[in-house]
Amino acid sequence: MKKTYTIGDLANEFGITTRTIRFYEEKGYLSPKRNGTRRIYNATDRTSLRLILRGKRLGLSLDETADMIQMYGSPGGNRKQLEIFLTRIGEKRTELERKRKDLEVMLNDLQGVEEKCQLALAQYRK
Amino acid sequence: MKKTYTIGDLANEFGITTRTIRFYEEKGYLSPKRNGTRRIYNATDRTSLRLILRGKRLGLSLDETADMIQMYGSPGGNRKQLEIFLTRIGEKRTELERKRKDLEVMLNDLQGVEEKCQLALAQYRK
DNA sequence: CATTACGTTTACGTTAACGTAAAGTATATG
DNA sequence: CATATACTTTACGTTAACGTAAACGTAATG
Numbered sequence: 001m002k003k004t005y006t007i008g009d010l011a012n013e014f015g016i017t018t019r020t021i022r023f024y025e026e027k028g029y030l031s032p033k034r035n036g037t038r039r040i041y042n043a044t045d046r047t048s049l050r051l052i053l054r055g056k057r058l059g060l061s062l063d064e065t066a067d068m069i070q071m072y073g074s075p076g077g078n079r080k081q082l083e084i085f086l087t088r089i090g091e092k093r094t095e096l097e098r099k100r101k102d103l104e105v106m107l108n109d110l111q112g113v114e115e116k117c118q119l120a121l122a123q124y125r126k
Numbered sequence: 127m128k129k130t131y132t133i134g135d136l137a138n139e140f141g142i143t144t145r146t147i148r149f150y151e152e153k154g155y156l157s158p159k160r161n162g163t164r165r166i167y168n169a170t171d172r173t174s175l176r177l178i179l180r181g182k183r184l185g186l187s188l189d190e191t192a193d194m195i196q197m198y199g200s201p202g203g204n205r206k207q208l209e210i211f212l213t214r215i216g217e218k219r220t221e222l223e224r225k226r227k228d229l230e231v232m233l234n235d236l237q238g239v240e241e242k243c244q245l246a247l248a249q250y251r252k
Numbered sequence: 253c254a255t256t257a258c259g260t261t262t263a264c265g266t267t268a269a270c271g272t273a274a275a276g277t278a279t280a281t282g
Numbered sequence: 283c284a285t286a287t288a289c290t291t292t293a294c295g296t297t298a299a300c301g302t303a304a305a306c307g308t309a310a311t312g
Contacts, residue, residue, distance in 0.1 A: 058185055
């Protein structure tokens, strides 16, 4: 009794179109099971989709997000491979931390403008 | 003796091409002075460019970033306009804060993978 | 059981954000 | 002062990420 989803379910849940979901599959970022011709998505598919959309909100390309999703798999391989993998993780992290700093600066700036605006508005209330 | 920049200066500083900078101007996001036919950028132009690139890193479109840059200007207008403005600021802030949460989740996940990887590597050192 | 809702494939269209190339002009330098 | 370097405009090309439409099959429902 594992929970499954139709393409419409997921489109509704995430506020996207079915075309978008099919596009992701077409490009190899999703591979749902089929019931005859109908697509059947499980929890894993749904998680992948969520990750894709999260990446998108942060300005990652589909390829970049797919890379990250793949990283989330079990870290296997020999020593060398693990070391290479760790390097990749570190790079991603650096990139994401830069984004975080960018975000903090922007939020700060925005707060500054907001305060100015509040001050200007306060004049009207005196 | 105000500092100015050529298009090449800015391209070098920010690691982009001159084509990109001209494109931003073509679309109305930059409007440098001219010395004859040559473009001359000042500190304000440079700041705008920096903001554009920052927005880009965070997945904002040029239009969205231009909107934000415009917000940074002096918050003028009457009471009604100020209130509308405040609403817009609030919306942007909500959006940016969502991005921040997305980032935190991703960084967390990444750290999880990293730790697993470290553990696997530790096996080799025993 | 008709019709409405949801699903399918195929295929061409669209938009943002530049890349690339050509063809010419101005400026810096050995 | 020749030539290399940086700048200019104009214009067509490219890619990612879908949108839109046609033409059709299947499932749910009043």
